Every structure is written in C-alpha cells, then in structure tokens.
Amino acid sequence: MDLKNKVVVVTGGTKGLGKALALGFLKDGSKVVVCSKDGGFENLENGIVGIKADVTKENEMQSLAEKITSDFGQIDVWINNAGIWLPHKPIEETDWKRAHDLMEVNLFGTVYGAKAALAQMRKQDFGMIVNIISTSGLNGKINETAYCASKFAASGFTKSLMKEVDGIKIKVLGVYPGGMQTNLFDENIPVNYNEFMDPSFVAEKIIENLKLKKPEVELVINR
Numbered sequence: 001m002d003l004k005n006k007v008v009v010v011t012g013g014t015k016g017l018g019k020a021l022a023l024g025f026l027k028d029g030s031k032v033v034v035c036s037k038d039g040g041f042e043n044l045e046n047g048i049v050g051i052k053a054d055v056t057k058e059n060e061m062q063s064l065a066e067k068i069t070s071d072f073g074q075i076d077v078w079i080n081n082a083g084i085w086l087p088h089k090p091i092e093e094t095d096w097k098r099a100h101d102l103m104e105v106n107l108f109g110t111v112y113g114a115k116a117a118l119a120q121m122r123k124q125d126f127g128m129i130v131n132i133i134s135t136s137g138l139n140g141k142i143n144e145t146a147y148c149a150s151k152f153a154a155s156g157f158t159k160s161l162m163k164e165v166d167g168i169k170i171k172v173l174g175v176y177p178g179g180m181q182t183n184l185f186d187e188n189i190p191v192n193y194n195e196f197m198d199p200s201f202v203a204e205k206i207i208e209n210l211k212l213k214k215p216e217v218e219l220v221i222n223r
C-alpha cells in the first residue's frame with residue numbers, strides 16, 4: 001500500500017509504539033489521527049490530529065470513527081495499539097481485580113476499535129485493521145499469567161476476525177512485538193528492560209510490512 005494521503009488512525013498514539021507509528025506514517029505522507037484516554041496531544045508532531053477517546057468505551061470508538069470519516073472522508077488503516085500492562089508477579093500475588101482492566105483495554109479496546117473501523121470499511125469496501133498484540137500472545141511466560149491471557153484473547157479475536165473479512169479489499173493483521181522501551185513499564189521496570197527494542201524500530205517494521213503488496217498477516221518482531 002502506498003501510504004501517501006491515506007487516512008491512518010492509531011489508538012494510544014501519544015506514547016511509545018503508537019507515537020512512533022504516528023510519526024512514521026506522517027513521514028510517509030499519511031493523514032494521521034491518534035486517540036488517547038488522557039490527552040497528551042501537546043507533545044505530538046505538527047500535522048498529527050489528536051482526539052480524546054477511551055478504547056474501553058464502545059460509543060467513544062464509534063464516535064471517533066464517525067468523526068474521522070466526516071472530517072477525512074474515509075479510513076484506510078486503523079491500528080488498535082492502546083494497551084496496558086501489570087507488573088510481573090506469580091499467580092498468587094497477581095491482583096486479579098486489576099486484570100479485569102487488562103482485559104478491558106487489551107481485549108475489549110481492540111474489539112471496539114475494530115468494530116468501529118469495520119463499520120466504515122464495510123461501507124467504503126476497503127481498509128486495513130492492524131491489531132498490536134505481543135509475543136505474550138504467542139507463548140505463555142512465567143509471572144505474566146494476566147497479561148498473557150489478555151494478549152492471547154486479543155490474538156484469538158484477531159485470528160477469527162481475519163476469517164470474517166474477505167482478506168482482499170478488507171484485511172485484518174496481527175502484530176506480535178517483543179519487549180520495547182516504553183511508558184508501559186512506568187510502574188515497574190522489568191529486569192531485562194535494557195535489552196528491549198526501541199519502539200521506533202518496531203514502528204518501522206510495521207510500516208514496512210504495510211507497504212508490501214502482500215503484507216504478512218501475522219508479523220512477529222523481535223530484536
């Protein structure tokens with residue numbers, strides 16, 4: 001896909017991978033809109049449009065898609081990137097009440113974003129939905145039961161949605177990055193954080209893939 005003048009939406013685009021993706025798309029000449037729950041749009045590069053919207057609220061995702069369509073006429077690429085994390089802990093010490101929040105953002109945020117984007121993409125009969133999952137959605141990891149469960153759920157949703165769309169005019173892609181140095185870990189920095197990837201490197205790989213004639217539908221990114 002040639003990204004020039006394409007309308008690209010990135011949920012959770014104010015920090016980390018989402019911010020790097022937004023910048024990458026802007027450099028390629030796309031019209032970029034990001035959303036976040038808390039704002040933080042003052043730090044965005046000139047040209048990127050920020051709209052406050054919480055991915056866990058289905059009506060806010062619908063309104064976001066409708067506003068973008070009314071302002072820009074279409075939605076070419078919608079990236080469900082917003083996500084949260086819980087510090088690594090064994091099952092007994094995991095705060096399972098907080099794990100509900102993980103499911104709300106990492107699973108349902110992806111579902112509501114995809115559903116809102118798809119409503120417009122079905123009307124226009126084209127578009128690409130890209131779900132940012134994690135290698136924690138591919139393999140179980142010690143002390144990550146809650147986060148892995150939320151990412152496996154997002155992966156199951158993505159794999160099934162891929163089969164519901166035609167895969168030609170409307171495509172659904174899953175991206176599985178390894179660790180990145182971002183604000184996701186503000187609460188507690190993992191021990192191997194220094195080995196994690198720069199989110200700009202990961203964003204570049206995702207954007208390179210979208211530019212291919214036949215993008216990988218499941219893209220695993222490790223250093």
Ligand SMILES: NC(=O)c1ccc[n+]([C@@H]2O[C@H](COP(=O)([O-])OP(=O)(O)OC[C@H]3O[C@@H](n4cnc5c(N)ncnc54)[C@H](OP(=O)(O)O)[C@@H]3O)[C@@H](O)[C@H]2O)c1
Nearest residue numbers: 012014016017036037038054055083134179180182183184
């Ligand atoms: N960092 C890693 O090692 C890693 C590895 C693999 C996959 N991932 C995944 O990559 C994605 C991006 O993570 P990141 O590391 O870039 O995290 P980050 O730096 O913490 O950024 C997360 C972004 O999501 C937004 N967000 C969170 N909850 C939201 C909500 N309810 N509604 C709207 N926006 C919301 C945040 O904005 P607010 O501040 O406004 O909430 C922020 O813009 C996530 O899905 C994460 O699970 C991360």
